[in-house]
Amino acid sequence: DAGVIQSPRHEVTEMGQEVTLRCKPISGHDYLFWYRQTMMRGLELLIYFNNNVPIDDSGMPEDRFSAKMPNASFSTLKIQPSEPRDSAVYFCASSLSGTALNEQFFGPGTRLTVL
C-alpha cells in the first residue's frame, strides 16, 4: 500500500485566497483525521471522520475552515479566505477500527504558507 497520500506537499498563497488540501487514506481504513501542526501550538486535531461521516469537528478553528469526505478514498480540507495565521503543516491520518490498537498512519503533510 502507498500509505496516506496528501497533495499538494507545499502550498504558498496570498491572504484572502482559497486553499484546498487533499487526502487519500489507506485503502480499507474507516477513520480519517485532519491535524494542524505549528511550533506554538503543536499537533492539533481539527476534525475526524468515520465511514465518511464527520464525528467531531470541535477542533476546527472557525468558519473559514471546512472539511468534506465524499467517499471512502478522498477527503478535502478547505480554507476560505486564508490568513497568514493559517500557515502551518497540515497532516491527514487514517486508521482502522475493530482492532485493539487504534494506530493512526500519517501522510507526509502539506506545508502551507499564507503571505
Place this chain on the structure above:
Amino acid sequence: GQNIDQPTEMTATEGAIVQINCTYQTSGFNGLFWYQQHAGEAPTFLSYNVLDGLEEKGRFSSFLSRSKGYSYLLLKELQMKDSASYLCAPDGDNYGQNFVFGPGTRLSVLP
C-alpha cells in the same frame, strides 16, 4: 478536557540511555500512544500501552501507570538517528479514536 506535560528538550550522548516522561490528566482513558517525529516528517507510531507496566520493543520500551497518570519512553543504546521529537498521546475518548497529542520532547543525540 485533557492536560499533557512533557519536557520540551533533552540532550543525550550516542550509546547512552534516555527516559522521556509524560504526565497526563484526561476525562477518560483507554491507553497511551508514543509517536516519533523526525524534523520535517510525519509522526510515526512507536508504542501503545493499555495495561500498567513496562513493554519492551527492541531498543525502545514504554511504561504506563494508569493510577498516576504517568508514562515514560525509554530509549537504550542511543543512535544519532534517534534525534527527533517524541510525542505522547493519551487515548481518552469514548470512541477510542480521538486522542490528543502532547507538546512533544525534542531529543538531540550527540556524538
